[in-house]
Amino acid sequence: MKNYNVGIIGATGMVGQRFATLLDGHPWFTVKVLAASPRSKGKTYEEAAGSRWAMTTPMPESMKNMVLMDATADIEEIASQVDFVFCAVDMKKDEIKALEEAYAKAECPVVSNNSAHRFTDDVPMVVPEINPDHIEIIKAQRERLGTKRGFIAVKSNCSIQSYVPALHPLRKFGIKNVLACTYQAISGAGKTFETWPEMVDNLIPFIGGEEEKSEQEPLKVWGTIEGNKIVKAQSPAITTQCLRVPVSNGHTAAVFVTFENKPSKEEILKCWKEFAGVPQELELPHAPKQFLNYFEEDNRPQAKLDRDMEGGMAVSIGRLREDTQYDYKFVCLSHNTLRGAAGGAVLLAELLAAKGYFD
Numbered sequence: 173m174k175n176y177n178v179g180i181i182g183a184t185g186m187v188g189q190r191f192a193t194l195l196d197g198h199p200w201f202t203v204k205v206l207a208a209s210p211r212s213k214g215k216t217y218e219e220a221a222g223s224r225w226a227m228t229t230p231m232p233e234s235m236k237n238m239v240l241m242d243a244t245a246d247i248e249e250i251a252s253q254v255d256f257v258f259c260a261v262d263m264k265k266d267e268i269k270a271l272e273e274a275y276a277k278a279e280c281p282v283v284s285n286n287s288a289h290r291f292t293d294d295v296p297m298v299v300p301e302i303n304p305d306h307i308e309i310i311k312a313q314r315e316r317l318g319t320k321r322g323f324i325a326v327k328s329n330c331s332i333q334s335y336v337p338a339l340h341p342l343r344k345f346g347i348k349n350v351l352a353c354t355y356q357a358i359s360g361a362g363k364t365f366e367t368w369p370e371m372v373d374n375l376i377p378f379i380g381g382e383e384e385k386s387e388q389e390p391l392k393v394w395g396t397i398e399g400n401k402i403v404k405a406q407s408p409a410i411t412t413q414c415l416r417v418p419v420s421n422g423h424t425a426a427v428f429v430t431f432e433n434k435p436s437k438e439e440i441l442k443c444w445k446e447f448a449g450v451p452q453e454l455e456l457p458h459a460p461k462q463f464l465n466y467f468e469e470d471n472r473p474q475a476k477l478d479r480d481m482e483g484g485m486a487v488s489i490g491r492l493r494e495d496t497q498y499d500y501k502f503v504c505l506s507h508n509t510l511r512g513a514a515g516g517a518v519l520l521a522e523l524l525a526a527k528g529y530f531d
């Protein structure tokens with residue numbers, strides 16, 4: 173595989189730090205540019221992010237002395253130095269939309285963690301094991317933007333990456349209704365217990381915009397390309413409640429599901445065990461070998477014990493049993509800043525690289 177030069181836009185933030193950690197020593201991607209707000213411009217990465225470094229591994233040596241650029245003012249210069257950028261910034265939605273389009277129009281592809289473009293009709297929102305074919309819409313997007321190389325591809329919200337992977341191989345049984353309650357880690361808000369001490373011994377029953385994302389995004393991921401847009405799936409009906417819990421990393425979901433054709437418990441377990449997607453077939457560097465992992469123990473999966481499975485890229489599931497109101501209920505867990513954020517975006521970039529979209 174060819175080597176690509178990449179930039180991290182929002183490098184100083186929680187997701188940006190994850191990108192830096194994951195891309196350090198990556199076999200295909202080399203970090204050449206770090207960028208953030210004008211506040212960070214001209215500082216070294218260590219000066220700008222050292223005091224708020226939230227990763228368990230140290231800041232990569234190769235990046236400590238890199239000088240940060242301004243993500244907005246330096247677009248042309250950044251685009252001239254890299255083959256594509258990863259983007260995870262805390263800005264207003266319309267500002268992020270404009271920023272990402274400006275990179276795409278500067279012929280610099282954007283692999284984004286931000287939600288701003290998730291519902292743009294011709295922007296693929298990809299979970300690489302589930303809807304890798306959606307990247308084919310990039311041709312139509314390039315036509316709209318008037319670009320040769322530039323495009324935007326996004327990953328979905330972290331909340332849905334715990335339960336949508338578990339539901340996906342069960343779609344052949346006709347999923348009718350889904351109820352999912354998510355228990356979401358504080359790193360999903362870009363926080364640690366040091367920066368958000370109010371979360372110790374606490375639970376907050378509201379995460380702005382999260383329930384809408386959790387109900388709508390699966391339908392785009394399960395949608396189909398029709399002409400120059402991705403059309404959302406009509407079913408299943410999904411309802412959610414999203415709670416913030418005092419966990420550093422790892423989003424858990426308690427899921428209830430009803431089918432058109434109710435499978436047996438053994439059939440469900442077989443579907444999970446045997447499921448593999450394009451990333452596994454292509455053996456992409458960040459693809460987990462076993463994507464869906466079922467625990468027989470009643471007290472698993474646990475955030476602290478199981479979130480790091482396969483480098484935080486695998487999804488773990490447990491407690492599958494029949495329900496009195498729905499057909500089945502179960503619990504699932506995924507690492508929100510790895511599979512759910514930077515890791516999911518790196519896997520998407522690996523898929524795009526393998527399919528030639530950065531050439």
Ligand SMILES: NC(=O)c1ccc[n+]([C@@H]2O[C@H](COP(=O)([O-])OP(=O)(O)OC[C@H]3O[C@@H](n4cnc5c(N)ncnc54)[C@H](OP(=O)(O)O)[C@@H]3O)[C@@H](O)[C@H]2O)c1
Binds near residue numbers: 207209360
């Ligand atoms: N945390 C998660 O688990 C997670 C999961 C999925 C998606 N996301 C999304 O990823 C994005 C970043 O989240 P985060 O948790 O990493 O946020 P964060 O820790 O608050 O970091 C925000 C980043 O945005 C930069 N920034 C702020 N204003 C800017 C501006 N005007 N121009 C350029 N850069 C600017 C900051 O740079 P300075 O340091 O210079 O201020 C910093 O690098 C958000 O859209 C979030 O919704 C987060």
